[in-house]
Amino acid sequence: MLLRLINGRYVIGIVCLIPLLWLIYDTVFDALGADPIQALHQRLGDWSLRFLWLTLAVTPVQSVMKWPGMTPYRQLLGLYACFYASLHVITYLAIDHGFMWRLIGIDIIESPYIWLGLYAYSIVFLLAITSSKWAKKRLGKQWKKLHKLIYSAAIAVIIHYYWQLKGNLAEPMFYLIVIILLLSFRLAVRLKKHKIKFNKLKLTRKMPVIAEKNN
Numbered sequence: 670m671l672l673r674l675i676n677g678r679y680v681i682g683i684v685c686l687i688p689l690l691w692l693i694y695d696t697v698f699d700a701l702g703a704d705p706i707q708a709l710h711q712r713l714g715d716w717s718l719r720f721l722w723l724t725l726a727v728t729p730v731q732s733v734m735k736w737p738g739m740t741p742y743r744q745l746l747g748l749y750a751c752f753y754a755s756l757h758v759i760t761y762l763a764i765d766h767g768f769m770w771r772l773i774g775i776d777i778i779e780s781p782y783i784w785l786g787l788y789a790y791s792i793v794f795l796l797a798i799t800s801s802k803w804a805k806k807r808l809g810k811q812w813k814k815l816h817k818l819i820y821s822a823a824i825a826v827i828i829h830y831y832w833q834l835k836g837n838l839a840e841p842m843f844y845l846i847v848i849i850l851l852l853s854f855r856l857a858v859r860l861k862k863h864k865i866k867f868n869k870l871k872l873t874r875k876m877p878v879i880a881e882k883n884n
C-alpha cells in the first residue's frame with residue numbers, strides 16, 4: 670500500500686490538485702479579491718495553460734535527461750490541462766453568464782479571442798479522450814497525427830491570453846518565451862532527423878558508384 674502511494678504517478682496526481690484546493694480555500698475564505706468571479710475564471714485559465722506547457726515540456730526534458738519513462742506523466746499532465754480548462758469553461762458558462770445562452774452567444778460572436786479559446790479547448794478535450802492506451806492502439810498512425818495538434822492548441826491559447834489582456838504583459842511574455850523555446854526544440858529535433866535521413870539517402874545513392882569503382 671505504502672509502495673503504491675509512493676508511486677510517482679500518484680504523487681504527481683495529488684500535487685496537480687493543489688491549485689484546485691488553493692482556489693477552493695480562497696473561495697471559502699473570501700480571498701479572491703475585489704472581483705472573485707473574474708479571479709476564479711482567470712486563475713483556472715492560468716492553471717490550464719501551465720499544465721499544457723508542462724505537458725509540452727515532457728518530451729524535451731525526456732530527451733535531454735535521457736529518461737524514457739516519462740510518457741505516463743505527460744498523459745497525466747495533459748489530463749489535468751483538460752480538467753482545469755473544463756473548469757475555466759464551466760466558470761465562464763455557469764458563474765460568469767448563468768447559462769444565459771443568448772448572452773453567451775453574443776459574447777462569443779463579439780470576442781474573437783474566445784474563438785481561439787474554443788479551438789484550443791476542443792483540441793485539448795479531443796486529446797484527453799484519446800489519451801488512453803486503448804485509443805492509441807485503435808487509432809494507429811492517426812493517433813500521432815492527432816496528438817500533434819497540441820502545438821496548434823498551445824499557439825491558440827497564447828493568442829487567446831494576449832488578446833483579452835488589458836494590463837501587465839510580463840506573465841504572458843514569460844509563457845510566450847517558454848513556448849517558443851519548447852517549439853524550437855521540437856523543430857531542431859525534427860530537422861536533425863531529416864538531416865540524418867537525407868545523409869543516409871545520399872550514402873545509399875553513392876554506394877553503387879563506389880561498388881562499381883571497386884569492380
Ligand code: HEM
Pocket residue numbers: 707710711712713714715717718721754757758761783785786787788789790793826829830833
Ligand atoms: C484550453 C483552453 C483554454 C485555456 C488554456 C485558457 C486559458 C486562459 C488564460 C490563461 C486566460 C487569461 C487569464 C489571466 O488573465 O490571468 C484566459 C482568459 C479568458 N478565457 Fe480562456 N482558456 C481556454 C479556453 C477558453 C474557452 C473555451 C473560453 C470560453 C468559452 C474561455 C474564456 C475566457 C475568457 C472570457 C477570459 C477572460 C477572463 C477575464 O479576464 O475575465 N477560455 N483563458
